[in-house]
Amino acid sequence: PTLLPIALVGEPILRQTAITVHHFDAELVHLAEQMSASMDAANGVGIAAPQVHSPLALFIMASRPNERYPDAPNMAPVVVVNPQIINASSELVSGEEGCLSVPGQRFTIQRHQAIEVRYQNLQGEWQQTELTGFIARIFQHEFDHLQGITLLERSL
Numbered sequence: 001p002t003l004l005p006i007a008l009v010g011e012p013i014l015r016q017t018a019i020t021v022h023h024f025d026a027e028l029v030h031l032a033e034q035m036s037a038s039m040d041a042a043n044g045v046g047i048a049a050p051q052v053h054s055p056l057a058l059f060i061m062a063s064r065p066n067e068r069y070p071d072a073p074n075m076a077p078v079v080v081v082n083p084q085i086i087n088a089s090s091e092l093v094s095g096e097e098g099c100l101s102v103p104g105q106r107f108t109i110q111r112h113q114a115i116e117v118r119y120q121n122l123q124g125e126w127q128q129t130e131l132t133g134f135i136a137r138i139f140q141h142e143f144d145h146l147q148g149i150t151l152l153e154r155s156l
């Protein structure tokens, strides 16, 4: 897969609300592959479609320890399509976040400690699960991107 250029904060695409995915086809799979390759090349643990100039409601979470996040838990990469946050804990937790669209900077951001989420996979099958801790943090960060929100708007 080719590496896609990553939009930097200030580009209009990052301020738009993403559009619902209706066609679970080979093109969607190809976009997910390109996003994954672009995320890996940047040592990311997540990436949202608007960051590679695609308006679709799609992101990837792929937490694994790397030089940018040495304490990140190991998880198999997950492609998340048309996500919903169904419930969120009242408990908030502060933590460090980076964003591939704000290179070289870290921000202290409050997130819900636990969230109940629902989303479709690349085959269009609905999944529902509870996420906690750093994985919940990544989901909330990527979900924000699909609403046109970056961590600059959430930074403490």
Ligand SMILES: O=C(NO)N[C@@H](Cc1ccccc1)C(=O)O
Pocket: 043, 044, 045, 046, 047, 048, 051, 068, 096, 097, 098, 099, 100, 101, 137, 138, 141, 142, 145
């Ligand atoms: O910019 C993105 N995703 O949009 N990538 C972030 C994802 C992230 C989210 C939350 C906490 C840490 C890291 C990255 O630094 O890999």
Ligand SMILES: [Zn+2]
Pocket: 098, 099, 100, 101, 141, 145
């Ligand atoms: Zn980001």
